[in-house]
Amino acid sequence: MKKSKIATLAVTAFITIALYIYSLYSAYWTFKRGNVGEIILYTALLALCNGAIMLLYTLTDKKRSHSTANKVIVPIAALLFNAAAYPAIGFGVQKAVSPGVGGGVAAGYACIAFGVALAIFFNGLSSRGHKVVSKLTAAVCALSLICSGLTVTYRAIGDYSFLKPFYEISKASSDIGGVPTKDADIVYDFAYATEKNVRDTALGKDETIDIALAKNEWEGFQVVFATAAKDKKVNVSVTDFKNSNGDTLKTEIFKEHYLEVKGLGDVYNCEYPDALIPVTHTGDRVGAAELQKGLQQAFFIRTRAEKDSSAGEYTATVTAVNEKDEVILEKEIKATVWNFTLPDAPANESAFGNGGGTFYTLSGVRDGDDEAAEKLRLQVYNMLLENRLSPYNLPYDILDERADAYMSDPRVTSFVIPYSEDDDLLVEYYTKVTSNPDWAKKGYFYPIDEPGNAEAYAKYTEITDRLSRLCPGYNMVTPFNTDKVIIDGKEMSSVQLQTGKSSILCGLSEVLNRGTTLEEMQNEVKNGSRAWWYVCCAPGGDYCNFFEFLDGIKHRLLMWQQRSFDISGLLYWSTTYCEKANPWESTKTWDDYNSAGDGMLIYPGGYIGFDGPIASLRLMNIADGMEDYDYFALAEAKFGKEWVNEKIAKVVTSPTEYTSDHALFEQVRREIGVALAEA
Incomplete structure (x- = not known):
């Protein structure tokens, strides 16, 4: 073999090793999840395709002489190169893509490879005659397959970040909308708390905003900035809201942190705001917000009226300064406190997961540091409580x-209530909980999740039989994600299978929209059961959920839909799930970006040097939805159920049909608030 070919193979080998090491580093989370089978399958597919390319080249190129050794060495080199190149491309660049996306990339790359292979083959035949037909066939094969492959690959990856440099020089990055500030290069807009846009969306033209809230309620809004220039910064502060008597409302301000949701944005950008970093934070990712050309930077401001706050008007001043510490915006914002009070006990029962695991590790809690773990556990628990959400697990053992x-x-x-395998301990837990009627109503067992076949329901029956024997009168929730289950050849409904065993019937929100599931649940409520629902990595599409890329109004409207269906509780499997991704680095907290942020509503603050958990914009909207549910309960007691349903129907007509008009939503909320204040 010539020295030039040996050098080429050596360089190829070096690049292969480097790419493979990089792919292992980048794909840590994918390999940790154990998707080795998919990796091997896709790698083998690509290796075969590219090996075929090289083999066809050596066999059909009549203009060059190839030894048998070359015919073997070249395909082997291609096999080795692609065995490493695919993980680097498919996993390294995409930072641990899901198997579905990996398959898309593999399929796209395979199309390209076959296109090139056929082109080479037919081109080789052209040296033996039929040159025009052969070359034309080669061109058609190459063009069709390569274009198909590129399309499939692009759609699978869905990563627009490589287009950002083009965005900055495009006209779109200068079309930022907004209202001018005193700095000619910076514009602003005020927005409702429910508004959430892709980061390169042009700003609206709202020069100010006002808010209204009940006593014992939080209410928030956003102020958003953008620039068409470079090297611009903005910092924002706000005073407490104050009335004419000098009474104040506690007021907080947060800088919104943006994260990519790959493939779910627009042509240039797929970043959405989520983490709310307190402006008082002095660690990482803090300080004046650096404005990127054409991209939004929002701040979230919220205030709280206590139970003893005076009703009436309050005002606060929002101030923004630029990188030169020049005041570029001063706006007085009005808050109206209505003369009614939300109860401490939420009308909407809730059960939100609050596990630990990787969340604690990312927060900086070391193994064995019980004091730090307890502190963080209490911080997370209290954060959920302050936002009207009840965590699964108490911060201390029930005993x-x-x-x-x-x-x-x-x-x-x-x-x-922990479901212990030890009979004595299980009874001890239950005995303590049932010693207090209030505790007994709140406590529930949750030993099995989403049974969907005969085997799972056999296990379910074992559990419920044991609980009936040891803990008579127990409460239990068993979320179900299918309306029908086939057992022994007979189709039975999930509600039917759980009636009399799980006192809290809890279906996936989309399942309640199927068949007679909702009707069955409501019938069992008449017999003493409770009706809850839940969302998780499903449902998607037009259903309301808590995914990061969904508009904030969809997080909040879920509770409006819930009330319209007479569902009394909301379950969500986790608020701190970080096992598959560090939420500061990736929004793919579950298996793909279509459920970005699933199971993760609270960020590990320790990762950025903050002492405590960091709330999200989604969590704030969920909390607002819980407060809306309280409005409905109070209004139903005063004006009747029909009156409440008429209000809800103005914004929600079905699980997949609802308004996206933030102003209309706020108008209807205020109609209810004003009516309660005047009643």
Whole structure:
């Protein structure tokens, strides 16, 4: 073999090793999940395709002489190169894509490879005659397959970040909308808390905003900035809201942190705001916000009226300064506190997961540091409680006296009773919980999730039989994600299978929209059961959920839909799930970006040097939805169920049909608030 070919193979080998090491580093989370089978399958497919290319080249090129060794070495080199190149391309660049996306990339690359292979083959035949036909066939094969492959690959990857440099020089990056500030290069817009846009969306033209809230309620809004220039910064502050008597409302401000949701944006950008970093934070990712050309930077501001706050008007001043510390915006914002009070106990029962695991590790809690773990556990628990959400797990063992105060807290609507395999311990847990009627209503078992076949329901029956024997009168929730299950050849409904065993019937929101599921649940409510629903990595499409790329109004409207269906509780499997991705680095917290942010509503603050958990914009909208549900409960008691349903129907007509008009939504909310204040 010539020295030039040996050098080429050596360089190829070096690049292969480097790419392979990089792919292993980048694909850590994918390999950790154990998708080795998919990796091997796709790698083998690509290796075969590209090996075929090289083999066809050596066999059909009549203009050059190839030894048998070359005919073997060249395909082997191609095999080795692609065995490493695919993980680098498919996993390294995409940072641990899901098997579905990996398959798309593999299919696209395979199309390209076959296109090139056929082109080479037919081109080789052209040296033996039929030159025009052969070359034309080669061109058609190459063009059709390569274009198809590029399309499939692009759609599979869906990563627009490589277009960002083109965005900055495009006309779109200068079309930023907004209202001018005193700095000619910076514009602003005020927005409702429910508004969430792709980061390169042009700003609206709202020069100011006003808010309204009940006593014992939080209410927020956003102020958003953008620039068409470079090297611009903005910092924002806000005073407490104050009335004419000098009474104040606690007010907070956060800088919104943006994250990519690959493939779910527009031509140039797929970043959405989510993490809310307190402006008082002095660690990482803090300080004046650096404005990127054509991209939004929002700040979230919220205030709270306490139960003893005076009703009436309050004002606060929002101030923004640029990189030169020049005041570029000063706006007085009005808040109206209505003369009615939300109860401490939410009308909407909730059960939100609050596990630990990787969340604690990313927060900086070391193994064995019980004191730090307890501190973080309490911080997460209290954050959820402050936002009217009840965590699954109490911050202390049920048998610990410190748990008593939490079980008695009116803000806590539910908690999990551990399902111990030890009979004596199980009975001890249950005996303590049932010693207090209030605790007994809140406590529930949750030993099995989403049974969907005969085997799962056999296990379910074993559990419920044991609980009936050891813990008579127990409460249990068993979320179900299918309306029908076939057992022994007979089709049975999930509600039918759980009636009399799970006192809390909890279906996936989309399942309640199927067949007679909702009707069956409502019938069982008449017999003493409770009706909850839940969302998770499903449903998608037009259904409301808590995914990062969904408009904030969809997080909040879920509770409006819930009330219209007479569903009394909301379950969500986790708020701190970080096992598949560091949420500061990737939004793919579950298996793909179509459920971006699933199971993760609270960020590990320790990762950026903040002492405590970091809330999300989604969490704030969910909390607002919980407060809306309280409005409905109060209004139903005063004006009747029909009156409430008429209001809800103005914004929600079905699980997949609802308004996207933020102003209309706020108008209807205020209609209810004003009516309650004047009643």
